[in-house]
Amino acid sequence: MSSGASEIYARLLLPRKHGYPLWRPEPNELLPLEYQDEGIRIGDVGVITADGAFDFLFNVFLPKDHVINQWNRAVPEGFTPLPWDSRQVNRSSHLHCPGVSISSSGAQCYDLSIQASA
Numbered sequence: 406m407s408s409g410a411s412e413i414y415a416r417l418l419l420p421r422k423h424g425y426p427l428w429r430p431e432p433n434e435l436l437p438l439e440y441q442d443e444g445i446r447i448g449d450v451g452v453i454t455a456d457g458a459f460d461f462l463f464n465v466f467l468p469k470d471h472v473i474n475q476w477n478r479a480v481p482e483g484f485t486p487l488p489w490d491s492r493q494v495n496r497s498s499h500l501h502c503p504g505v506s507i508s509s510s511g512a513q514c515y516d517l518s519i520q521a522s523a
């Protein structure tokens with residue numbers, strides 16, 4: 406059985422232990438603009454699709470009637486949001502700096518430049 410590109414991508418990057426690598430990280434365009442502006446956030450519950458996207462269902466920290474939790478009515482019956490405690494969030498702003506590649510172990514990066522004149 407042949408693996409799809411999104412499956413190979415995830416399998417090679419999962420050992421880096423930086424979360425689940427999404428082949429298609431952009432949010433669904435049908436989601437509310439408030440969700441699209443921020444994208445996936447802590448507390449989001451959803452499903453990884455076959456093509457490597459995150460299919461958002463609801464957020465455990467937002468109330469049931471919040472616009473983001475209302476868009477597809479996927480909040481479970483009797484849902485009560487979890488309390489948010491920012492002290493439990495670990496931020497590492499220097500973990501993935503802009504311009505730094507994230508690759509599977511064994512990958513080699515080359516920096517090539519070409520100069521030309523007319």
